[in-house]
Amino acid sequence: MGVLIGSCGTATPADPSPSPTAGAAAEFPVTIGDLTLAERPTRIVVLAPTATEMLFAMGAGGQVVAVDDNSTYPAEAPRSDLSGFQPNAEAIASHEPDLVVISNDINQVKDQLGTLKIPVYLAGPAQTLDDTYTQLEDLGRLTGHGTEAADVVRRMKDDIGKILAGTPKRADKPTYYYELDQSLYSVTGDTFVGSLFDQVGLVNVADTVDPQQLNAGYPQLSVEFLIEADPDLIFLADTKCCGQSAETVRARPGWGAITAVRENRIVALDDDIASRWGPRVVELVRVIADAVGKTG
Secondary structure (H helix, E strand, O other), rough: OOOOOOOOOOEEEEEEOOOHHHHHHHHEEEEEEEEOOOOOOOOOOEOHHHHHHHHHHOOOOHEEEEOOOOOOOOOOOOOOOOOOOOOHHHHHHHHOOEEEEEEEEHHHHHHHHHHOOOEEEEEOOOOOHHHHHHHHHHHHHHHOOOHHHHHHHHHHHHHHHHHHOOOOOOOOOOOOEEOOOOOOOOOOOHHHHHHHHHHOOOHHHHHOOOOHHHEEEOEOOOOOHHHHOOOOOEEEHHHHHHHHHHHHHHOOOOOOOHHHHOOOOOOOHHHHHHOOOOOOOHHHHHHHHHHHHHHE
């Protein structure tokens, strides 16, 4: 299920040149948690679209030899038929990696690769922006790009800080509905995406759902619930996957009674950006802030 753009430089991939520096070589060995790398990796396989974006943003793209079939950004990432949802240890090992990055340990692939003496870094889903920053810094250290990763983090913090500082502070905070798919699955404020909306100053209608129906932060809502909740804004994170748009939402039976529909406050998001927690989250925050500015 999808959970998480960059005109300010944050999302633009840095030079992917793999040329190591003396400083980078001096940083090894590196230990992050239970993972120790004796040398700078030069053959990285990534089964996590967010991690792919992070590595290219910090200039480590030249060390990446293969990424999974869902790593759609940046365009120069070496996409393969490897799957992050059905990882195959033998297929991964065929690329002769000296580091594998995953976002979840499906099929216990970490242990399988461990038996092959292939080091693995688990870049799990972020819950907060601080988690994103930590993951960037970890990957920077593991790839010999600690300084560049720190620069990406600094730019993200600066850009997001400026966006939030320029967003109107409303005493009566607008409400919103965030759509993951047409079956009306949404997110609560306890998720990574929900936390971004909280920072911008919006109130999530899904947070009023019966606690027994919260589904670990991803409740399935109903048309009746949404009409009753009457959100001021609707954000669609199912535009690419499911062809949803302001037009399709307006055509839904009964939805014309919702303020967001009536006032044409339906915001189409890029599914990929909305489902990832990497550097392009800056643009997601910007889109949310722009929508808030139009509700006044």
